[in-house]
Amino acid sequence: MKKIICPTDFSKAATNAVEFAAIIAGRVGASITLLHVLHLPILDTTETAMVASEVLSEQRRHAQEKLHALSHYLSEKHRAEHLQIDYLVKESLLGDEVKRLTETQGYDMVVIGSTGGGNTLEEILVGSNTAAVIERVKCPVLTVPLKALPAPFQRMVYASNYEKEDSFALQQVLQFAHLFGAKVEIVHVSAEASEQSKANRFRERLRQELPDFALEFHEVIHPDEVEGMKKYLAEKNADLLAILKKRRGFFHNLFSQSFSEQLTYQSKLPMLIIHEP
Known part of the structure; x- marks a missing residue:
């Protein structure tokens, strides 16, 4: 950079x-x-x-x-x-x-x-x-x-939908995290447990594509994806949320009207937006 x-x-x-x-x-x-x-x-x-x-x-x-x-x-x-x-x-x-x-x-x-x-x-x-x-x-x-405190990042969360473009976004997030020695957690939120074989394939593919990084995966089960992510961010004291911007998907959900009652925490959290290649 x-x-x-x-x-x-x-x-x-x-x-x-x-x-x-x-x-x-x-x-x-x-x-x-x-x-x-x-x-x-x-x-x-x-x-x-x-x-x-x-x-x-x-x-x-x-x-x-x-x-x-x-x-x-x-x-x-x-x-x-x-x-x-x-x-x-x-x-x-x-x-x-x-x-x-x-x-x-x-x-x-x-x-x-x-x-x-x-x-x-x-x-x-x-x-x-x-x-x-x-x-x-x-x-x-x-x-x-406005309320985010200027300080080196320590814990970053990447919101994943188990998509092939995650590798591109994660490479940039991990390189950014390396500047601060920050920890990166890859978090998938869904209403029900993902098919295990799909999750395993995704994780193995990322490990092959990003061999130089230690990857940490978490799956959160919650009926509301955005509320589930909000809860995870609060519990883990994350100081940055990274997302992949696509025409649809998690970024779209993040800006949907269903999220209107859940802004309090996110409004204090810096967000790193990576654009789909």
């Missing part, structure tokens, strides 16, 4: 995410780019355009000042790690801009705060801007809730 991009709107949640990015960058010697996006106004007259241009120019100046101060603060706080930090101010939509930058500038990870709020469950969990970034980019995304 060489380059991390960290969008910020200067909120407390965004600043907390920047702290996590600094910890990660310090471990691997990666650079950090702080990104602030200004939204272009809708214009209907020439006069409106002139006023909007002046407002946008002022917003850009203020954003650059804040980014400069934030980068200086991080450099001083993490002086021992010799962090390389730069910053950008762009006029665009956040999801579009992060997608463009990750694809053209070779960023390896997005670290972004999750504030909550909004009308849909997905927006409540990660915020509409964060959801837009997750949907648009292909590189791993680390979402950081």
